[in-house]
Amino acid sequence: MTFVVIETPLARAFDFAEISAAEYGIAMALAFLIIPLVEAYKAIMRAVEKNKA
Numbered sequence: 001m002t003f004v005v006i007e008t009p010l011a012r013a014f015d016f017a018e019i020s021a022a023e024y025g026i027a028m029a030l031a032f033l034i035i036p037l038v039e040a041y042k043a044i045m046r047a048v049e050k051n052k053a
Contacts, residue, residue, distance in 0.1 A: 004010060019027075 006016065
């Protein structure tokens with residue numbers, strides 16, 4: 001499916017632009033950043049609930 005969108009004339013419909021490796025790296029880092037943030041939130045919430053009980 002990705003090939004169809006990127007490598008065919010359909011790509012013009014989406015107006016894609018090439019990005020550098022640095023830009024790609026930043027995008028991936030931001031995408032993965034949510035995982036440790038959610039895990040930290042869950043750990044804090046478990047600690048708070050443990051202290052309530």
